[in-house]
Amino acid sequence: MVNMGLSEELDVFGNPLQISKQPSAIIFAVTSANHNNTRRNPLPLYQRAMMIQDFSRELNIPSFVIPIDDIGQSPNFASYTIKKIEVETELMIKLTPENTIVLCSTPVANLYLELGFKVLPVEKVPGSADSFFAKLPWEELESIVLKHKQSKQNLDPACIRLWKDYGLFEKVDMLFSDSLIGDDGDLTESRDYNTYVREMDEIAELKFQETIPFLKPGRIGDIGCAVGSWIKLVCQDPKYTESDFYGVEIARHLYHICEQRKENGEFQNPNVFFLRKNAVSGLVYPRLSMNAIHTSSLTHEIESYGDRSQLLAFIKNRFEELVYGGVWINRDVVGPEDKETEVYVWMEEDSSTNQGLGPGKYVSFKEYLESLSTKQRFFQFQQDFRKEEGYVLRTSSILVDGIEYHRMKLKDICEYISKKDYTDNWKSEMHESFCFWSFDEWKEQLESIGFKISPNSHAYRNEWLVKNRYEGKIKLFLASIPNPKQTADLIPFDFPVTHMLMLAEK
Template identity: 50%
Template sequence: MYLLIPGRHHLLTDFQFKYLNRLIKCSLEGEKDASGHILATTPIEGVIFAVTSANHLGTKRNPVPFYLRAMIIQEFSNSLDVPAYVYGIDDVGVIHDFAEYTIKTIRHSSEGAHALTPENTVVICSTSVREMYMQRGFRILTAEWDTTANAYTQPMPWDLVHLIAQTGDWRKNKTVLEQLHPAAFKIWSLYGVGEKVQQILKDPIIGADGDLTATRDYNVYVKQMDDIAALKYRETAPYIQPGNIGDIGCAVGSWIKMGCEDDRLHECDFYGIEVSRHLYDICLQRKHNGEFANPSVFFSQKNAVTSLVFEPGSMNTIHTSSLTHEIESYGSRKDLISFIQNRYQELVPGGVWINRDVVGPENRTETVLLWLNDQDGANDLPMPENHTTQTLAAWLGQLSTKALFHRFAQDFRHAEGYHLAHQWVTIGDTTYCQLSMQDACEFLFKKDYHDNWLSEMHETFCFWNFQDWKQALEEAGMRLDNLSHAYRNEWIVQNRLEGKVQLLRLNENEQPEAIPFPVSHMLLMARK
């Protein structure tokens, strides 16, 4: 008889060892299953650990990589009288019968050696997942769960993970020392797992599965990143200093891929940092496919806001693109300042941080008028019910510019509690929207992101202007290179703004007077 233990297994407890050891030593004698039936006395041939979410790491739901979890299990099992087998079960999203998927994966991974059935396997599971196995006829031992008391009577592994995350020196916490199995304590200490878990679980920005936002369509996003990769690289390449080159927020590695093809940089080492699990996985796949001409390319899934991601004083060039506004948007001003300070710490003296991103207008506090075209689309088209990302994008694309602004005013950073202050004024025969230049620019340079509207509505582009950035960088100890500049994206002006919107201010006669569209982007070269 086999014992199957499905779970994420980030750590193992002292109770789990004693429980398993008793089952093995006593051959299940007198044990009651979840239905209250006494199991037949049967020798145990082996224990099978099904490690779920094996393809996830560095996220709040799965902070510990699979290889460390497997090491803990093997160390834990050395004192058991039967062999232990470890099989990684990838996360595949929500499927109807994860138990069946787990059993099939084990059979495939073991090349048929472990074909688990209700006749040769007892499942140990204390969570609701046991229902899936019960439906397939497996007998269940509930371990920490007491079916009579309808409650947990022993510490759960994930509770200990949370305790460690909230404890300063977890190695001296009495509860941790009493409940954590020595094998888990050894691996967690040796590899600094506790400190990494504390960092990940306390992170205020990243979601449960390692993403900034849960509303982004990654198929669209990846295509957008690849489409503009050449532009990004051409714009930043002249300022790259050879040596150790890091790309933070590297998305799918497109900028690094082009750097690897640059003859000037063929002896450099490239380091890609990506917090999104989905994009990080793509980077690893591209490396596996041999898409990077330089073999010295390394990817890590880390959050560059809360800590350093490179060794202090080690980087000749750090590159970021379209990232810093997301830190302000999904985190806080404090997080953005920390991010800047971390980059300063990582650069060698004379090293450069190249930051390409959106930027606010110089006169962002000025009150302006905004003319909006109401003839270039529908004005009274009802919003689709139970919309998907695709149907919402299609609906937004049918609206007039004025109707689109009405939607924007309702949605923009609504979840963050922001209220877009504006009013409608009529001068002569024309109606304008009166608002701040900052809010006007938020709309101008965000209004056409229909494919990721829900995600974009969380993001602010214009919180700082170029001078604000200069001041913040200098306060962190950096010097802004004279080649740094803010600029206006003329393609956006010609293709998305002209004929649809117009910025105006009142002249000395209180009459609207058209003003040029302001800057929208910046290229900063900050040197240590």
């Protein structure tokens, strides 16, 4: 096409272009250029650009690689791309229907047609039929993952060279086999990241003060670093001036914030590096390379969004990465030791402003939740909690001296009280399990892999939560006999532990 002209080429409608003039340049618009390490876009921009430039050497005309960042589903995507190309080339290239032919096989072609551009269909057969000469790029990618014998034969030599040199076939296999991460590389699609980022910054000082006495200088990793707030605080401590910091974050939105903060100069130590990697599927650091690894509020997410085997693999990977004498500092929620014990729960019901209205009668689900009393919100929780995972929260009610109590397992009421006030991220929180292991069960699992648990490790109760979220809303009781009647005594039961600081040494 490049060497022979375009006069006989058929456009997307099956009509000859009738353009005898040969192309003077080719522009490769690399869409979703700000995405990488996802199933849709496994390669970063620089590797895609390397392949294109390698491939373009055979074309004998100038070629330009232009990054187009993702703007989501937009009817203005075509016009945005044209403007982005103009800006990225410092106004050197201005594309118009008079000087440009667009190559596209997807429905995005319609957006360019609306702007007056002529479109060549590439893989698509010209005309109205929905048929194709060859696989679309995403189908080729899936074929590679499925290891079809002939899949690599369809790839250009420039593609094969780069994929082999950088071990990308193995990387893509890993991305597609990982059930924990979605197509866009996030744990959950229902999280409000604006709220989440604010919460992470607000508790960063607490995490720092709690963990800094046990942190060892050297190569320090922070897995699930969110927006880098913990690393930022540690960098301010003179003891760690000579240390190197490696933050790992899989969520694309948070990773970009980390990179922006680094560019803004927010980290006092210049040796701060961020990686967008999945710490569940394999090692994120070389074996025997890290003096300290920090995780906070992460391990429960692996259990919640993945499964037990993935959590155990995560623990083993951290053991492999640490040097002998290194420490994994894991700060997270934890279940009570007697979590299977049945308790009787009183819940307040006078704060309700709901007049029997369902969620659809409110501006937002958050507003609906906040109209409910503690007891009413519990019933919504019972309906929603890990519903997609098949969990059933069983309760029964009983009257004692005319007061209603609800009987359930201690772990179930602990799950509720730990989440009842997360009205901003309710749908996301409903997937998360906090009480799957007690502190002693955590110790057993870590010791079975080879860790030694520091005596400074401990489970504790967040007293701020007790004072501000639990008291006056919930009361816990044990029965004086196994199956109390109306006249039976109920013995007050204190709120159990909520969090742990686990110091696992190698």
